[in-house]
Amino acid sequence: MSEDALSRLLATRDWLMADGATGTNLFNMGLASGEPPELWNVDQTENIRTLYRNAVNAGSDIFLTNTFGGNAARLKLHEAQGRVRELNRAGAALGREIADASGRTVVVAGSVGPTGEIFEPMGSMTHAQAVEIFHEQAEGLKEGGADVLWIETMSAPEEYKAAAEAAALAGMPWAGTMSFDTAGRTMMGVTSQALAAMVEKLPNPPLAFGANCGVGASDLMRTVMGFMASGTERPVIAKGNAGIPKYHDGHIHYDGTPDLMAEYAVLARDSGVRIIGGCCGTMPEHLAAMRRALEERPMGPRPSLEEVAAKLGGFSSASDGTGDDPGPKRERRGRRGG
Helix, strand or coil, X not given: CCCCHHHHHHHHCCCEECCCCCXXXXXXXXXXXXXCHHHHHHHCHHHHHHHHHHHHHCCCCEEECCCCCXXXXXXXXXXXXXXXXXXXXXXXXXXXXXHHCCCCCCEEEEEECCCCCCECCCCXXXXXXXXHHHHHHHHHHHHHCCCEEEEEEECCHHHHHHHHHHHHHCCCCEEEEECCCECCECCCCCCHHHHHXXXXXXXXXXXXXXXXXXCCHHHHHHHHHHHHHCCCCCCEEEEECCCCEEEECCEEEECCCHHHHHHHHHHHHHCCCCEEEECCXXXXXXXXXXXXXXXHCCCCCCCCHHHHHHHHCCCCCCCCCCCCCHHHHHHHHHHHHC
16 A cells, blocks of 8 residues: 555655644634534535644644544434435545645545444444444545545554454555553553554554543653554554643633643654644644754654653653553662652
8 A cells, every 4th residue: 555645755754743633623613512523524614624724734744634523323423323424525525625735745634533332242332333334434534535544542452453444444544543541551451562562463554553642742652652662663653632631711721832742742753753743732833833843853862751751741640551560660769768
């Protein structure tokens, strides 16, 4: 699949910049809480063009389509499960239009989020059903002109594998991220090392894999450094939130400044990450600061966890979830202090 735009860019560039938040930006444009953003691909096309164009103008080489919840299981909550193909095709087609007008190679990544269902045996979702749900969405994104499928924010390995299989059925190259939040694991207990091992066993491994969302930028960095420590040679993706969510006057605000996100982008690049973007709370001004820092600041040595914590803030838990002896280190420190 070497002819796709993402492979071409990865072959010629040390790092690529992805985009920022979809939800945060659309809420700022008036999307109501609980309203499915995917309907805007048809009803508010100018806002979606603006979302995509803002990412491209801030320097993104890759942007995600507004189709995160565009699968039948999620759209069913809004009685729109019959519109999967239409909404995904529209979201990708608007993206294709903006990318093609940019005058450079910009990758339109068809966003595929989780179904929201629990898999057997704990829940009722079967592998075959999940593949079918993701395949329908993938075909819509393909028809609209997406370059790659971007499977994101997954927490269950079964769901990640089902989405990968759907990409193969649609004949689409793909990239895939999981969300690590509780003590360095996904909600379903996957560690960074487990994901790095899992992608290599897939019959159609991704062009790139990594982590998105989760807690703050420092936790996300610890996870991607876990991928690196696993010895993977596959391009790694980091898409961290702009700081930590705080409640202000009834709405969620992310406390990460453009300077903090610029720092994060450089640390990610110096760690060996190939695709660097933002997730929740990341606005065009954050992206512009990240792009500037990536271009202007020289490559540095691989940062240590201490350096990451010093520059981005402390970690939310003592361990990254992979069990590489956080215990003894803490004990030793305690003894020395005592």
